[in-house]
Amino acid sequence: MASSTKKSVLIVGGGAVGAIAALNLEVGGLAHVTLALRSNYNAVNEHGFDIKSCDHGRVQGWKPSIIRDSIPDITKESLPPYDYILLCTKNIPDIPPTVVDLVTPALPRINTHTTLVLLQNGLHIYRPFLESHPQTLVLSAISMIGSEELSPGKIIQDEGDKLIIGAFPNLNTNPSTSAAKCFIKMYKNGGKTDCKLGEDVLHDRWRKLVYNSALNPICAILGLDTGRLRLAADGEVVEHLVRPAMQEIVDAAKANGVLLDEGVVQKMIDADPLQSYLSPSMLVDVKKKGNFLEHENLLGEPLREGKKMGVEMPTIKMLYYMAKGIQWRTMEGRGLVEIPPKDV
Amino acid sequence: MASSTKKSVLIVGGGAVGAIAALNLEVGGLAHVTLALRSNYNAVNEHGFDIKSCDHGRVQGWKPSIIRDSIPDITKESLPPYDYILLCTKNIPDIPPTVVDLVTPALPRINTHTTLVLLQNGLHIYRPFLESHPQTLVLSAISMIGSEELSPGKIIQDEGDKLIIGAFPNLNTNPSTSAAKCFIKMYKNGGKTDCKLGEDVLHDRWRKLVYNSALNPICAILGLDTGRLRLAADGEVVEHLVRPAMQEIVDAAKANGVLLDEGVVQKMIDADPLQSYLSPSMLVDVKKKGNFLEHENLLGEPLREGKKMGVEMPTIKMLYYMAKGIQWRTMEGRGLVEIPPKDV
Numbered sequence: 001m002a003s004s005t006k007k008s009v010l011i012v013g014g015g016a017v018g019a020i021a022a023l024n025l026e027v028g029g030l031a032h033v034t035l036a037l038r039s040n041y042n043a044v045n046e047h048g049f050d051i052k053s054c055d056h057g058r059v060q061g062w063k064p065s066i067i068r069d070s071i072p073d074i075t076k077e078s079l080p081p082y083d084y085i086l087l088c089t090k091n092i093p094d095i096p097p098t099v100v101d102l103v104t105p106a107l108p109r110i111n112t113h114t115t116l117v118l119l120q121n122g123l124h125i126y127r128p129f130l131e132s133h134p135q136t137l138v139l140s141a142i143s144m145i146g147s148e149e150l151s152p153g154k155i156i157q158d159e160g161d162k163l164i165i166g167a168f169p170n171l172n173t174n175p176s177t178s179a180a181k182c183f184i185k186m187y188k189n190g191g192k193t194d195c196k197l198g199e200d201v202l203h204d205r206w207r208k209l210v211y212n213s214a215l216n217p218i219c220a221i222l223g224l225d226t227g228r229l230r231l232a233a234d235g236e237v238v239e240h241l242v243r244p245a246m247q248e249i250v251d252a253a254k255a256n257g258v259l260l261d262e263g264v265v266q267k268m269i270d271a272d273p274l275q276s277y278l279s280p281s282m283l284v285d286v287k288k289k290g291n292f293l294e295h296e297n298l299l300g301e302p303l304r305e306g307k308k309m310g311v312e313m314p315t316i317k318m319l320y321y322m323a324k325g326i327q328w329r330t331m332e333g334r335g336l337v338e339i340p341p342k343d344v
Numbered sequence: 345m346a347s348s349t350k351k352s353v354l355i356v357g358g359g360a361v362g363a364i365a366a367l368n369l370e371v372g373g374l375a376h377v378t379l380a381l382r383s384n385y386n387a388v389n390e391h392g393f394d395i396k397s398c399d400h401g402r403v404q405g406w407k408p409s410i411i412r413d414s415i416p417d418i419t420k421e422s423l424p425p426y427d428y429i430l431l432c433t434k435n436i437p438d439i440p441p442t443v444v445d446l447v448t449p450a451l452p453r454i455n456t457h458t459t460l461v462l463l464q465n466g467l468h469i470y471r472p473f474l475e476s477h478p479q480t481l482v483l484s485a486i487s488m489i490g491s492e493e494l495s496p497g498k499i500i501q502d503e504g505d506k507l508i509i510g511a512f513p514n515l516n517t518n519p520s521t522s523a524a525k526c527f528i529k530m531y532k533n534g535g536k537t538d539c540k541l542g543e544d545v546l547h548d549r550w551r552k553l554v555y556n557s558a559l560n561p562i563c564a565i566l567g568l569d570t571g572r573l574r575l576a577a578d579g580e581v582v583e584h585l586v587r588p589a590m591q592e593i594v595d596a597a598k599a600n601g602v603l604l605d606e607g608v609v610q611k612m613i614d615a616d617p618l619q620s621y622l623s624p625s626m627l628v629d630v631k632k633k634g635n636f637l638e639h640e641n642l643l644g645e646p647l648r649e650g651k652k653m654g655v656e657m658p659t660i661k662m663l664y665y666m667a668k669g670i671q672w673r674t675m676e677g678r679g680l681v682e683i684p685p686k687d688v
Contacts, residue, residue, distance in 0.1 A: 221565055222669040231683055232672040233665070240665040275687040314658045321577070321584040325566040328576040339575055343619040 006032040007083040007186055010106055011064075012071060014040060016147040016281075017119060018088030019049050019155050021187075022064040023056055028189030033064040034072070034082070041069040043152035053147075053157040055192040073105035081113045082106065084183060086141070090285075091120040092292045094327065095336075099125070100132045111136045115179045117165070119143055121212050121281075122297025123205050123305065126168035138168045139180055140201040142208050146278050158276065163187060166198035206253040207260055211268040212280075212298050214245035217319040220282035220293070220326075227277035230269070238269060241315065248313040252306030282323075292330055295323030350376040351427040351530055354450055355408075356415060358384060360491040360625075361463060362432030363393050363499050365531075366408045367400055372533030377408040378416070378426070385413040387496035397491075397501040399536045417449035425457045426450065428527060430485070434629075435464040436636045438671065439680075443469070444476045455480045459523045461509070463487055465556050465625075466641025467549050467649065470512035482512045483524055484545040486552050490622050502620065507531060510542035550597040551604055555612040556624075556642050558589035561663040564626035564637070564670075571621035574613070582613060585659065592657040596650030626667075636674055639667030 009025055011018050014037040025031040037044055048061035072079055085106055091099055099120075107114055112135050118125050119141040126138045146159025165180045165187075180197055187195040198204040218241050219229055230238055246265040253260055261267075272278045282298075285291035299320035306313045331337045353369055355362050358381040369375040381388055392405035416423055429450055435443055443464075451458055456479050462469055463485040470482045490503025509524045509531075524541055531539040542548040559570055562585050566573065574582055590609040597604055605611075616622045626642075629635035643664040650657045675681045 218669075222666060223673055224669060228673070228676070228683065229669070231681075233668040237665055237669040237672070241662065241669070273687065275684050277686050315662065318585065318659065318662050321581055322566060324577040325562075325568060325573070325581040325585075328581070329567055329572070332572070337575075339572065340619050342621050343617065 006030055007182075008032050008034070008080070009084045009086060009186075010034045010036065010072065010082040011086045011088055012036050012103060012106075013038075013087065013089035014044065014067070015088070016149045016155055016157070017143060017145060018086070019051065019149075020053065020055070020145060020147055020157050020161055021086060021088060021119065023049070023051060023053070023059065023062065024161060024190055024193055025187060026064055027056065027192060028186055030186040030189045031084075034066040034068060035064045036068045036071050038069070040149070040152035041067070045069075047153060050154045051157065052155070054159065055157065055161050071102060071106050074108065075105070081108045081111070083113070084115050084117055086117045086119055088119045090292065090294055091118075091122055091125050091297055092294055093128075093296050095292050095331075098128060100128045104132065107133060107136065115139060115183070117141050117183060118168075119163075120297070121208065121294055123202075123209065123301040125297055126170075130170060130172075134170075134172045137179055138170065139183065140164075140166050140168050140198070140205065142198065142204050144208075146272070146276070148279065148284055159272070159278065161193040161195075163193065163195040164198035164204050165195065166201040166204065168201055203258050203260070206249070206256075206258045206302075207264060209253075209298065209302055210246050210249045210260065210264055211271055213249050213302055213316060213319070214242050215268070216280045216282035216298055217293075217295065217323050218242055218245065219280050220286040221319070221322055223283070223286070225277045225279045225283065226272040227274045230274055242269060245315040245319060248306065248311070248316045249302055252302050252309070252311045252313060252316075255309035255311045256305050286326065290330060290333060293323050293327050295320060295327065299323055350374055351526075352376050352378070352424070353428045353430060353530075354378045354380065354416065354426040355430045355432055356380045356447060356450075357382075357431065357433035358388065358393075358411070359432070360493045360499055360501070361487060361489060362430070363395065363493075364397065364399070364489060364491055364501050364505055365430060365432060365463065367393070367395060367397070367403060367406065368505060368534055368537055369531060370408055371400065371536060372530055374530040374533045375428075378410040378412060379408045380412045380415050382413070384493070384496035385411070389413075391497060394498045395501065396499070398503065399501065399505050415446060415450050418452065419449070425452045425455070427457070428459050428461055430461045430463055432463045434636065434638055435462075435466055435469050435641055436638055437472075437640050439636050439675075442472060444472045448476065451477060451480065459483060459527070461485050461527060462512075463507075464641070465552065465638055467546075467553065467645040469641055470514075474514060474516075478514075478516045481523055482514065483527065484508075484510050484512050484542070484549065486542065486548050488552075490616070490620075492623065492628055503616075503622065505537040507537065507539040508542035508548050509539060510545040510548065512545055547602050547604070550593070550600075550602045550646075551608060553597075553642065553646055554590050554593045554604065554608055555615055557593050557646055557660060557663070558586050559612070560624045560626035560642055561637075561639065561667055562586055562589065563624045564630040565663070565666055567627070567630070569621045569623045569627065570616040571618045574618055586613060589659040589663060592650065592655070592660045593646055596646050596653070596655045596657060596660075599653035599655045600649050630670065634674060634677060637667050637671050639664060639671065643667055
């Protein structure tokens with residue numbers, strides 16, 4: 001059972017990001033973690049996680065306080081509400097279930113207790129909750145972690161866990177920073193990670209998009225990690241694809257009132273050490289055939305925001321429709337779309 | 345030995361295109377074919393070709409008059425010059441050897457006898473021969489065949505062989521149409537194929553680029569055949585990627601004085617029957633990891649021609665640099681580029 005001084009945290013999704021968050025929270029000693037797994041439940045239940053982490057070292061056979069193979073339905077199971085629910089799944093609005101449908105059973109019917117923390121990419125991912133759970137405080141967690149699940153339960157983290165936490169705007173809850181600060185204290189308590197308050201969530205999310213909207217899809221489409229991408233064709237791929245895509249995000253942010261720091265494009269191009277040869281998540285998803293892409297949040301949403309303000313985004317637009325094509329291919333592979341039979 | 349009434353034809357490259365050309369020429373009875381093979385030489389030498397063709401039916405254990413595992417050096421081997429050399433390899437100027445280097449040993453030192461026929465894609469592929477072999481008559485062969493080599497020597501042709509033959513411009517040879525007409529007679533003689541004279545090579549090559557510059561790279565990048573591409577994301581991929589790319593080729597052609605027929609874009613979008621689910625060659629190349637792409641001729645050359653005339657080609661430009669990235673990946677896979685070691 002959770003000690004009364006600990007906060008109860010439900011983490012949804014125990015892949016490369018969720019597992020490290022679970023480990024880090026339990027190492028900190030201020031959280032009692034329930035981790036809801038899907039595809040890797042059996043592996044983790046049997047053998048625990050096998051984690052090789054630049055923050056935590058080698059951790060073998062480890063499990064958080066509670067693991068589950070589904071999201072708890074707290075009403076049916078008569079469970080007390082969680083203090084925090086940390087969403088670490090992919091956020092893919094074009095493929096059901098939506099994150100709202102996923103998390104609703106774990107929230108009280110009318111929720112003012114549980115704070116949602118969206119450790120997911122993209123610009124306006126809180127908006128669906130404004131409609132479904134208008135009284136729920138929703139925090140943004142922006143992660144700069146580099147980690148990958150090599151096989152079920154086997155995780156390698158080769159870039160330090162750095163989180164920026166802040167409250168998404170919500171006129172109903174008038175969010176103060178106290179819930180964010182409490183989460184940060186809990187997350188930092190193990191002394192292994194960098195977790196800080198972001199005063200301007202929208203700014204921080206646009207800033208991360210500079211990396212994610214460009215490097216994620218381009219690496220995925222070309223089958224190159226971020227190191228190789230910089231080396232490819234003597235840097236021409238960076239100059240003619242990555243840099244223009246990043247600049248379009250900077251321009252769209254600016255048109256939406258978000259001024260990013262001078263030089264952010266070059267900083268993001270150089271963000272990953274070249275010789276680390278890191279694979280952004282979308283490249284991992286494409287390589288693991290069958291994984292869906294988060295292109296609606298990474299490309300579609302900034303494209304729509306830019307378009308509203310009249311910003312031309314030809315590179316982002318092309319990447320968006322390419323990602324749509326790849327998503328359709330995955331859907332067909334999974335039997336989610338039917339096509340006319342081949343003429344023989 | 346070749347009968348004296350037959351023309352001697354050397355075909356370089358016996359993949360999906362060259363093998364069907366060899367078969368068709370020998371079926372016609374007016375040509376004595378020498379076929380130079382590389383990767384599939386052993387398979388064909390041992391078992392012959394296994395061809396399933398919509399033009400020729402099932403042909404098993406078939407070989408042309410002569411097969412070779414290399415290009416003949418006619419000087420060293422004291423061979424008479426060929427009447428025609430038909431180049432059916434990929435044309436990839438960024439990866440050695442160049443087609444000029446490839447074919448030079450099979451041409452007389454000062455050649456006025458042998459007619460070169462380039463059965464290859466792209467706009468200005470004759471230009472390197474103007475410098476290296478200024479007296480050589482070079483014909484353009486534009487093929488609309490749909491065929492694929494499933495495994496070495498095993499070929500399936502599911503779209504009829506249609507050739508358009510014409511002479512590339514050359515101020516030295518003042519090419520008449522007689523060599524082209526002679527080749528057409530020889531190629532059509534079996535009655536199985538459609539082979540006709542193209543009076544305007546440049547027009548015909550730009551026209552084929554409408555298909556090749558758009559569908560080839562987009563299918564390759566997305567991993568979708570032309571049927572699935574039309575179905576993907578309810579047609580959005582066609583509308584936002586394929587149609588703009590094709591229109592840019594039409595615009596660049598126009599700026600270069602080549603007026604393509606009204607409606608050519610829609611015709612090319614619909615060119616392959618949807619339910620045939622045909623794979624353009626570049627998609628086949630990407631799937632068979634390790635094959636190089638013809639992006640310099642299909643994308644680079646029209647892009648440069650468009651740029652000269654001030655035509656904006658944002659879609660073609662992006663496709664070009666994406667193809668460059670994929671080419672670099674293939675080069676790295678083949679050990680043709682070195683990268684700094686991974687930091688551990």
